[in-house]
Amino acid sequence: MGTNSGVRSGVALHTPISTLLLDPYNPRLPESLRGGEQADLAVVLEMGFDAFAVAQSIADNGYFAAEPLIAIRSGHGRFTIVEGNRRLTALLGLSHPEIRAEFADPGRWSEVADRAGVSPATEVPIVVHENREATHVEVSRAHVVGKLAWRPYMQARFIASRVSEGRSISEVAELIGITKSKAADLYRDQAIVSQAEDAGLSTGEVEKAFSVLTVAMSNTKLRDHIGAPLGSRLSAGAKPVPPGKLGELRELISWVFGDEDSEPVISDSRQMSALGNVVASEVGLGSLRAGKSLEEAKQQVQNAGMNPRERLVKRLTAATNALGAAGDDLAEYAGDVQVVGLLADLEALLESMRNVVDQDPDRVAT
Secondary structure (H helix, E strand, O other), X not given: OOOOOOOOOOEEEEEEHHHEEEOOOOOOOOHHHOOOOHHHHHHHHHHHOOHHHHHHHHHHHOOOOOOOEEEEEEEOOEEEEEEOHHHHHHHHHHHOHHHHOOOOOHHHHHHHHHHXXXXXXXXXXXXXXXXXXXXXXXXHHHHHOOOOOOOHHHHHHHHHHHHHOOXXXXXXXXXXXXXXXXXXXXXXXXXXXXXXXXXXXOOHHHHHOHHHHHHHHOOHHHHHHHOOOOXXXXXXXXXXXXXXXXXXXXXXXXXXXXXXXXXXXXXXXXXXXXXXXXXXXXXXXXXXXXXXXXXXXXXXXXXXXXXXXXXXXXXXXXXXXXXXXXXXXXXXXXXXXXXHHHHHHHHHHHHXXXXXXXXXXXXXXX
């Protein structure tokens, strides 16, 4: 049979599902599972990448032959699927009861498998390439500019893998159709994650929300805080964070993603600029390190830049506005013990402040 018109190279053929292997070096996989057993790989891909939706589509509409799996030979008549592992996971779950039995919800898979009528002997289209390198253009373009784009972290790992093989950032950027500067920044950002992991920091949340890290590293002040360079200035294989800045890297991860002891200080990546401004201030940085919220730290930064009178007026104005707003709800909770206690505290504070004013010989009468 002829090759599909969308295929740049390789040999097209049909082969039984039983001859197909999931790629143990798929960038979608966690580092700890790379090179693992096929059943383990299938469980992770089913759980994390919604292979069940593909299985339902196959059961309802059949396998879409116009999108062949991209493969390399693995010996003994078998093929490793380099592109299409989500689809292969769906096929394996439908055709192999022992594999779907390990999935999180085997029952729903069995129901769909009964409708699909797929077995290990069912043949599907693949395109076989000579080696893994020969598949790079198709794999990268399918994920980076295709309708199912890679998550940013997986895209960054793909770039890092190609660079480790000796390709330049420029070559990889051209390969996957993005700018050199973007490829360089992604390379740097995954290197930061790798370095954090090597240093014993928890990076699970960072990997899941890698795009948030890319926003953080686009902020000059946050980048300077951990000593990371522009992506274009990072040499291949170099560690982006200086050894003396690992403590700062730890706290940045905590502020942005949270950790075992604290919640993140930002709730939205749009707050990254504000975080950068606070971190760049000695007063703001000290506030965050003391456990203050981002808003509290911002306020302390603002206060530090004012003369004492401006600071006093700003604080009194804020207090007046807050008390005015509190008055809207006071009647409903007038008998609440905590509310009554807080009002007593306010009265004491006001009396103390009034005494200071009354004792001032230069006070202007009101």
